[in-house]
Amino acid sequence: MNVGVAHSDPNPNTTYFNSRGMWLTYTIVVGIIHYVFLSLPFLSVAMSWTLTNVIHNFLMFIILHVEKGTPFETTDQGKYRDKTVWEQLDKGTHFSASKKFLTVVPIVLFFLASFYTKYDPYHFIINALSLILVLVPKLPMLHGVRLFGINKY
Amino acid sequence: MAGVSADPVDASVTSREAAWDLYEMIQACLQAPSYHLLFEAVLIVWIIQLLFVKSYKAKATLTEKEKEELIEDWRPEPLVPEVDPEHPVLQDMENRLIDGKIGRHVNINGKTYLNVASMNFLGMSGRVDIEASISTEYSQAEVAIDTVKKYGVGSCGPRGFYGTVDVHLELEDKLAEFMGVEEVIMYSYGLATISSAIPAYSKRGDIIFCDEGVNFSIQKGLVASRSKIYFFKHNDLEDLEGLLKAQEREDKQNPKKAKVTRRFLVVEGLYMKYGDFCPLPKLVELKWKYKVRIFLDETLSFGTLGATGRGITEHYGISIDNIDLMAASLEHAFGSYGGFCCGRSYVVDHQRLSGLGYCFSASTPPMLTTAAIKALSILQENPELLTKLHDNIRYIYEKLSKINGLRVMGETVSPMLFLQLAGPSDNRELDKAILRKIVQKAEEQGVVLILAAYLEEEEHTLPPPSIRISVSAELTHNDIDRVVSVIDDCYQNTVS
The missing domain is CATH 3.90.1150.10 (Aspartate Aminotransferase, domain 1)
Incomplete structure (x- = not known):
């Protein structure tokens, strides 16, 4: 059943994002979340785009840049204990394909949100701040850096 | 809602609001504030740059010069070291x-x-020749022979991979009952028991306080754990307390780090290199005072110390609940093969997936397991x-x-x-x-x-x-x- 997709990586956190269909799945999940908001009658289109954007970025920040370590029983004696999931991705390779995808997705979402909120300044501030929150930790020079010792241990 | 939409004025207002006419949005886009457009321009440049940048490893790679230096420094070791024929x-x-x-x-x-050279303390090994003097039905060796007839020679797999035979479970249960603990986990090699158990719990960033005089197996476990090791002088409690106090001070300065750091104390019950005991009652006091977990290796003391052979805890009259993990060997007093760890289920069970010697090594042959069961019953009966x-x-x-x-x-x-x-x-x-x-x-x-x-x-x-x-x-x-x-x-x- 799993021919060709089974891996022997001790820490699947490093490779799971390279699985086949991952990008499509990601896009579909974001789309579904957005359609859920759109279908709520009390939310305007602008609100639902901003909500999608903010929630996506917030979850991305928590899952990729706050969470450290790995839930798997690895045999590397806690090599990844102090690394965030983003730093574990592709074993720390910068600008790998999955990392480029994960950088482009919030930017594209921001463009869409800007367009559908008619470049409203309040929406802009919220969306731009949430975008910066997920773009800054992705910079290669901040790899392994914990600003002000936040989330260090 | 039906009443509202019946009103022609209201209906036109709602439709205009809800429609989000594409025309309106394109108008808004054309009249977008300049700060917004600037921000988007930066993002577009970012994306274009992403398209062209090549991926590279986070770790700095060696320069050509460094590589050459390393190659220059390297001296090959002979595949087979030269050994003195008179060794x-x-x-x-x-x-x-x-x-x-x-x-x-x-x-x-x-x-x-x-x-007087073999560690056959209770005379379990080679028991056949003294069978008559002991009032048991039959000896360990005969039990082992019967087991071979029933199960064959080997168990043919690790415990989690078709290698568990009923006798393994029986021995684990009986040992747990004997030691008065919740759970026992068996290893197929005594030396690998404690050296697998230590790295199962202690990882990078953790701290181990360890006696200098511990045996080779523990030393290998310490290396495999990748933790920070503090050695204290052999059986020197003052030295140990000094180290513990220093650690306590450090922990107070950095409580966030202390919160994710596990601290262990690794000692042997009866030191294999010195033949002396660890001062267990004092160590247990320190354990509670400084909040460290005690790992006790009873390779030699199990089956030899205490009135019923339960080891160093029985010798000192200390409840085994004070010990976080105990490792012992079945190879010495019990005259069989393998080892075991015992303690609370919550602790011991972790090794069934994390104890490398347990997961990746074939289980003890059933004949040696039944021999150990026999040794236990001989010990209990005599x-x-x-x-x-x-x-x-x-x-x-x-x-x-x-x-x-x-x-x-x-x-x-x-x-x-x-x-x-x-x-x-x-x-x-x-x-x-x-x-x-x-x-x-x-x-x-x-x-x-x-x-x-x-x-x-x-x-x-x-x-x-x-x-x-x-x-x-x-x-x-x-x-x-x-x-x-x-x-x-x-x-x-x-x-x-």
């Missing part, structure tokens, strides 16, 4: 091959010798074995300490004693040569002794050269008298 181990392999069972007596090259052992130890200790020129290292109730030169020279090799001569001469007189052997380059601390005496419950006082007089005789002969 004592090679000599022993030629001349001291044992034939038959290893019990109170051994057969070397067709001659029978009295044996507590006098331990009385006999303790009596023998006291007797031999007293006699040995009277030998002029040799010093006994170890407790008066330790089944393993070390005889070292009372006045050692500075030259380790010279001392070893003297002791080796004593061993050779004793063999001529029909007593098998053995030098304590270590991998000298790899040991953390090296005890002084010594002859290792393993006391067995099988020995009679006459045997002991003979051993001691032979050693005394050989020593005086060698020195003079």
Whole structure:
């Protein structure tokens, strides 16, 4: 059943994002979340785009840049204990394909949100701040850096 | 809602609001504020740059010059190291091959010798010849033979991979009942027990306080754990408390780090290299005071110490609940093979997926498992074995300490004693040569002794050269008298 997709990586956190269909799945999940908001009658289109954007970025920040370590029983004696999931991705390779995808997705979402909120300044501030929150930790020079010792241990 | 939409004015307002006419949005886009457009322009540049940038490793790679330096520095080691053909181990392999069972007596090259070299403390191994004197149905060896007939020779797999046979579960249950713990996990190799257990719990960033004089197996476990190791002087509680206090201060300065750091204390019940006990009651006090977890290796003390053989905890009268994890071996007192860890289920169960020696090694052959079950029942049915052992130890200790020129290292109730030169020279090799001569001469007189052997380059601390005496419950006082007089005789002969 799993021919060709089974891996022997001790820490699947490093490779799971390279699985086949991952990008499509990601896009579909974001789309579904957005359609859920759109279908709520009390939310305007602008609100639902901003909500999608903010929630996506917030979850991305928590899952990729706050969470450290790995839930798997690895045999590397806690090599990844102090690394965030983003730093574990592709074993720390910068600008790998999955990392480029994960950088482009919030930017594209921001463009869409800007367009559908008619470049409203309040929406802009919220969306731009949430975008910066997920773009800054992705910079290669901040790899392994914990600003002000936040989330260090 | 139906009422509202019936009103033509209201309906047109809602439709205009809800429609989000594309035209309106394009208008808004064209009239977008300049700061917004600037921000988007930066993002577009970012994306374009992402398209062209090549991926690279986070870690700095070596420069060509550094690579050349490393290659230059590298000296190949021979695949097979050169060994002196006169090496004592090679000599022993030629001349001291044992034939038959290893019990109170051994057969070397067709001659029978009295044996104080094997760690067969309760005489479990080679029990057939003393069967008549013990009121059990049949011996360990016969049980093992029956098991081979039923299960075959091997178990053919690790415990989690078709290698679990009912007898493994039976032994685990019986040992748990015997030790008074919630759960026992069996390993198929005594040496791998504690060296798998330590890295299962202690990872990078954790701290281990460890006695300097721990055995080789623990040392390997410490290395495998990748944790930070603090060694304290052998059985020196003040040194240990100093280290613990320093750590406590550090933890107070950085409570966030302390919160994710596990602290362990690793000691041996009966030290394999020194023959002395750890001061367990004091260690337990320190454990509660400084919040460290105690790992206790009872490789030698299990089955030999305490009134019923439960080891060092029973010897000191300390509840086993105070010990976070206990590792013991079935290879010495129990005359079988393998080892086990015991403690609370919450702790022990973790090893079933994380103990590398448990996960990736074939389980103990069923015949050796049933032999261990038999050894346990022999021990439970014959507590006098331990009385006999303790009596023998006291007797031999007293006699040995009277030998002029040799010093006994170890407790008066330790089944393993070390005889070292009372006045050692500075030259380790010279001392070893003297002791080796004593061993050779004793063999001529029909007593098998053995030098304590270590991998000298790899040991953390090296005890002084010594002859290792393993006391067995099988020995009679006459045997002991003979051993001691032979050693005394050989020593005086060698020195003079």
